[in-house]
Amino acid sequence: MRPFEYARAGEASEAVSLGGRFIAGGTNLLDLMKLQVETPDKLVDITRLPMRDIEATDDGGLRIGALVTNSDLAADKRVRDDYPVLSRALLAGASGQLRNKATTGGNLLQRTRCGYFYETSQPCNKREPGSGCGAIGGFNRIHAILGTSDKCIATHPSDMAVAMQALEASVETLKADGSTRTIPLIEFHRLPGDTPEIETVLEKGELITAVRLPKSLGGTQIYRKVRDRASYAFALVSVAAIVKMKGGEIEWARLAFGGLAHKPWRDTAVEDVLKGQAPSRALFDRAADALLAEAKGHGENDFKIPLARRTLVSVLAEATQGA
Amino acid sequence: MITLTINGEEHRLDVDPRTSLLDACRDHLGLTGSKKGCDHGQCGACTMLVNGRRINSCLTLAVMHEGDEITTVEGLGEPGNLHPMQAAFLEHDGFQCGYCTPGQVVSAVGMLGEVADGWPSNASKDLQNGAELSGEEIRERMSGNLCRCSAYPNIVDAIETAAKTTKEPA
Numbered sequence: 001m002r003p004f005e006y007a008r009a010g011e012a013s014e015a016v017s018l019g020g021r022f023i024a025g026g027t028n029l030l031d032l033m034k035l036q037v038e039t040p041d042k043l044v045d046i047t048r049l050p051m052r053d054i055e056a057t058d059d060g061g062l063r064i065g066a067l068v069t070n071s072d073l074a075a076d077k078r079v080r081d082d083y084p085v086l087s088r089a090l091l092a093g094a095s096g097q098l099r100n101k102a103t104t105g106g107n108l109l110q111r112t113r114c115g116y117f118y119e120t121s122q123p124c125n126k127r128e129p130g131s132g133c134g135a136i137g138g139f140n141r142i143h144a145i146l147g148t149s150d151k152c153i154a155t156h157p158s159d160m161a162v163a164m165q166a167l168e169a170s171v172e173t174l175k176a177d178g179s180t181r182t183i184p185l186i187e188f189h190r191l192p193g194d195t196p197e198i199e200t201v202l203e204k205g206e207l208i209t210a211v212r213l214p215k216s217l218g219g220t221q222i223y224r225k226v227r228d229r230a231s232y233a234f235a236l237v238s239v240a241a242i243v244k245m246k247g248g249e250i251e252w253a254r255l256a257f258g259g260l261a262h263k264p265w266r267d268t269a270v271e272d273v274l275k276g277q278a279p280s281r282a283l284f285d286r287a288a289d290a291l292l293a294e295a296k297g298h299g300e301n302d303f304k305i306p307l308a309r310r311t312l313v314s315v316l317a318e319a320t321q322g323a
Numbered sequence: 324m325i326t327l328t329i330n331g332e333e334h335r336l337d338v339d340p341r342t343s344l345l346d347a348c349r350d351h352l353g354l355t356g357s358k359k360g361c362d363h364g365q366c367g368a369c370t371m372l373v374n375g376r377r378i379n380s381c382l383t384l385a386v387m388h389e390g391d392e393i394t395t396v397e398g399l400g401e402p403g404n405l406h407p408m409q410a411a412f413l414e415h416d417g418f419q420c421g422y423c424t425p426g427q428v429v430s431a432v433g434m435l436g437e438v439a440d441g442w443p444s445n446a447s448k449d450l451q452n453g454a455e456l457s458g459e460e461i462r463e464r465m466s467g468n469l470c471r472c473s474a475y476p477n478i479v480d481a482i483e484t485a486a487k488t489t490k491e492p493a
Contacts, residue, residue, distance in 0.1 A: 005340075023387070030343075043340070075442040084450055095467025096434060096464055096465075097379045097433075098382075231463050232466040232467060
């Protein structure tokens with residue numbers, strides 16, 4: 001690990017004025033620093049900031065402090081009762097030890113698990129802009145099939161963020177100049193384009209302070225994760241689904257996908273196919289057609305296209321059961 | 324200089340900011356019970372309790388833990404006065420080479436604390452009500468601890484036994 005200066009912030013305003021990389025749970029950042037994939041000159045420890053509460057909001061939703069651990073969020077009674085898709089997604093991620101350390105804000109900012117990003121002897125446009133992409137034409141079994149560019153085909157590894165995407169969460173931040181803003185999660189992560197090193201719309205020195213969930217809309221909530229092992233593995237494909245039935249028809253559906261793209265993927269065209277329709281295998285296939293219209297495999301990950309279809313069809317069948 | 328509270332005792336030490344909590348304990352304080360397996364948070368051999376919750380001590384900086392109550396395997400029990408989890412691992416032969424064992428034991432103690440607090444797991448059919456600690460639940464909840472000797476069946480048996488005699492962590 002490269003040497004760095006360490007500073008501990010007592011208040012959010014102090015944290016953003018200190019300059020440097022924020023560290024909270026550290027489970028991803030320190031891992032990458034050991035490999036010298038990340039080489040910050042300065043770390044600002046934000047773990048003492050008062051951002052560990054989950055509060056009810058005036059509009060009936062929840063405001064989750066950025067430092068709430070993945071464990072505490074998954075176990076919160078309000079989350080379990082009203083946002084079960086989020087509890088399920090969190091519990092499907094990482095291990096007990098990691099969930100006890102990893103935070104809500106940090107989870108959103110996880111870096112990709114692409115092997116070329118991790119291996120500093122290999123080209124990677126995300127780690128070293130302009131060096132090329134080893135995964136295109138290389139080992140790319142875990143890589144993206146949607147929203148890729150000729151510079152990067154990495155995926156975002158979070159489960160939590162996929163559920164939050166379906167829940168239409170938003171991200172509260174504090175900028176270095178003291179101003180605050182709220183960013184809808186759908187606009188928070190970027191596609192790789194020509195600048196895969198830029199993963200979110202956060203500005204330099206901007207701190208995530210909380211994530212807001214709107215009032216629960218109920219419905220049947222499912223998080224389905226398909227992976228290589230039964231536990232403690234990243235998603236090959238995951239689906240977060242919230243489906244509301246009415247009179248034997250799908251009143252509305254919200255769907256988000258993990259393992260498929262550089263960001264937690266949501267495509268409302270898929271939801272539009274389902275809206276107001278009676279559930280059937282043919283309908284679910286049309287939804288999958290909409291999801292995968294632009295999907296592109298890169299060799300080893302070609303299997304993700306039929307896997308995403310089967311996973312979506314299966315989740316929709318479960319969500320509309322007994323309708 | 325930083326002050327760490329480990330197994331109820333305060334330690335003053337001078338460490339480079341890069342020092343992990345694991346290395347601080349092993350290399351600076353002679354607490355070598357916690358093991359370094361992968362050093363990347365994948366194997367669980369370094370598991371410690373911080374304020375009663377289990378974490379990977381290799382993936383956190385010592386300087387970040389001033390004021391925290393840290394428990395290592397040395398703080399759970401000692402020869403002649405074993406923690407029920409340690410005794411259960413002996414009784415069920417829950418190891419072969421033993422390298423992962425301190426992490427397994429500490430993780431299992433932390434895990435039982437989580438169960439006592441009603442935390443669900445990915446194996447729980449029902450999110451709302453506390454889970455019964457079945458073999459399936461133990462396997463899921465302990466998936467962050469690898470055993471290259473694959474002593475898993477006996478590890479699960481040991482934890483099932485200890486669960487009946489302990490309800491609180493550490």
